[in-house]
Amino acid sequence: MSPTLHDVALVAGVSYRTVSNVINEHPHVRATTRDRVNAAIALVGYRPNYAARMLRLGRTDIIRLALPELDQPHFSGFASRVIEEANAQGLVVLTEQTHDSRPGEFASLAATGRLATDGLLIYPALIEPGDLNRILEHASIVLLGQNLVDDRVDQVTLRDVEGAEAATEHLLMLGHRHIAVIGADAPLHPGASVLRLEGYRNALARHGLDFDPTLVASVDSWRRRDGAEGVRRLLESGAGFSAVFAFNDTLALGVSYELQAQGRKVPADVSVVGFDNIDDAQFASPPLTTVDPGWGELARIAVETLVERMAHPDAPTRLLQSDARLVERESTARVPV
Amino acid sequence: MSPTLHDVALVAGVSYRTVSNVINEHPHVRATTRDRVNAAIALVGYRPNYAARMLRLGRTDIIRLALPELDQPHFSGFASRVIEEANAQGLVVLTEQTHDSRPGEFASLAATGRLATDGLLIYPALIEPGDLNRILEHASIVLLGQNLVDDRVDQVTLRDVEGAEAATEHLLMLGHRHIAVIGADAPLHPGASVLRLEGYRNALARHGLDFDPTLVASVDSWRRRDGAEGVRRLLESGAGFSAVFAFNDTLALGVSYELQAQGRKVPADVSVVGFDNIDDAQFASPPLTTVDPGWGELARIAVETLVERMAHPDAPTRLLQSDARLVERESTARVPV
């Protein structure tokens, strides 16, 4: 058994209470006593039992982060920043993967609160408002991403629509009139795929262009292979396009790869624009034009919001968003004449 | 205050003990009693207090995973798998980043054990044997990666030397005689950069070739920009080479990008081989030949080893390794004549 406060007190020749005071840096301890206690702590190798402290304080200083998949660049980058932000606030992060499944997400939600007052940051894919009912009363939750409008919960989201508008607008400005879309109807990204499509259509409409469904490739997921497959299908269908808007960078890199594999030059023959501004985008060949939706800012805001929610469970809920901006690189060019 | 076992017992009209039996699925509970208790649990909205349970059981079912950086493909892929393996064992994972700094790693080590008997998986960069002394007695630790030979601790590592030999051997078999190396002396990867260089030299020696230090590029880190910079320096130095072995895939993708940006064709002019087999490698242009060091296997072994260590603190320590194999793709070809 590892030593307890009691053992330390015995060795130091003081009371239980005094040792606790020293550990918690309470002010009213004489310096000599403090030194004696610290010496005793070192001597017996005392380390506090955090489970006992948690029980006593009703507070764990652990938050939970539930993402669909850690093994995707935009999510791992986000997780990395969340961990940093949380640590800065004295919190540690328990990471979970929902694998885009309803049961997975639900398990996360249901387990929330098991560590007393700790909070949950969850990036929902398949959660619906009804799922939240039983959870909300006993847990601090912040929803990430979009996909759910429910003013009983704090939400911290990207500006998907505005970002997609900016991407499309950029291509339109370059003279493109037939812009393919890769990444629609992704079952694992229901919110984002709808909103980014909406942004695309908005931009088209603003330029008086009709929406052409034959230029839209649906995909299973948003990985490279899906991007490659999507654009291949589009090419085979004979649909004519001079530019592609892929709903995330990973898709876009797959698209760019496949186009070049099929002998189309990027951007000379086809322009490609992505979404997320992952680290890899700038070192792709060619470097990828993309939308930076502000993942870093999102992480900061998310942790801040959760911390405030834990501190004030009854404060009004909020919807906060990070800022999106276009990052021009070399995968986009004027439409070929 | 949220309801406790006591509240449930009151509502169900049974004792404290019986409720606990139901929750922990003890066998000796009559079905009707169980139903009544479950109804009461649902009614009052009872959820177990895990801090209390941890305190009572002296066990948290939380393990800690400390990696240099989550935002690197090989680490995030590894973390993702560790989380899955741990979940399968009924454990959850607290993720931390050491940022390759001695203080960061040390903080992780020092904090270990604060959650009672939980264990720590740590990928050490700058830890030395002496750092472990004070920790070992009260914590279950498994060291990941290489970088430390210390038989007081379980270690689960990649086969860096063998992997690097395979990569170099592959290039030698293709007729290359001037093989550049990118990634040496990386301060953040002290173990891996030494071992992979060792593998490279072994393969060279086996073919009777001298080691040429002017073909070795040292780098600050193992990100794309470092790969790009490294190969640029080498080109500027006028050193002649027909192939590049980069110490990881991210470096290799940076190398491949830079070579092509400078008008050298890959693999027609220069072959490139990487290390890690990250997801991106197969969709790069050209798809990257690389070494798959078995990250997935590593995750499985690591969790298994930690679980066994937690169960048997006094069992003899072990050194386990995953298997490395070469994955041939299109970034390597016979030496140009």
Next chain:
DNA sequence: TTGAAAGCGCTAACAC
């Protein structure tokens, strides 16, 4: 400034 002691919610040894 320090000591004594209650009690956080739970599990399980012990009774019946």
Next chain:
DNA sequence: GTGTTAGCGCTTTCAA
């Protein structure tokens, strides 16, 4: 099969 109860290690109220 169910009830009673000690005690896990800590923080903190109350007293001295």
